[in-house]
Amino acid sequence: MTASILTVDDSPSLRMAIKIALTGAGYTVTEAGDGxxxxxxxxxxxxDLIITDLNMPNMDGLTMIRELR
Structure with a gap:
């Protein structure tokens, strides 16, 4: 079973770098541009894991995590 990871960041280049690294390691990666x-x-x-930036437009990462809890 492959772990599923959500990456949340307003920087497309950073999301792409994370996705390349994690998919290369065998993970399934879903991207989002803000909280x-x-x-x-x-x-x-x-x-299985959420990787988020803290400072983003519309909703920051900390607020997003609080809403998920």
């Missing part, structure tokens, strides 16, 4: 999108994706699927 609002990340929250919607996290509520719609089961992830």
């Amino acid at each position: 609002v999108e990340g929250l919607a994706k996290a509520k719609g699927a089961k992830f």
Whole structure:
């Protein structure tokens, strides 16, 4: 079973770098561009790990994690 990871960051280049590294290691990676999108994706699927930036537009990473809890 492959672990599923959600990466949430407003920087497309950073999301791409994380996705390349993690998919190369055999993980399934889903991306989101801000906390609002990340929250919607996290509520719609089961992830083993969420990697998030703290400072993002619309909703920061800390608020997103608090909403998920």
